[in-house]
Amino acid sequence: MTTKLNKEWHQANPMPKNPTIEERLHWHIEHAKYCQCRAMPEKLKAMKKKLKSKR
Ligand SMILES: [Zn+2]
Structure with a gap:
């Protein structure tokens, strides 16, 4: 199985520790x-x- 892991992006964009749903959503979209x-x-x-x- 090949995973396309973008290490640099992950290092620059860690998931917040106690993310709200909106924060999680935003993180996943990015x-x-x-x-x-x-x-x-x-x-x-x-x-x-x-x-x-x-909306
Ligand atoms: Zn990733």
Whole structure:
């Protein structure tokens, strides 16, 4: 299995220690742009839709 881990991005963008859902979402959105080492969890995807539909 090949993982495309962008070490530099991870070092520059660590996940906050006690992230809010929005912080996690933001992290994963940015993460997906620069690194493919893991996919966004389904829960967060659902959360993203919920947040968008609020506006
Ligand atoms: Zn990654």
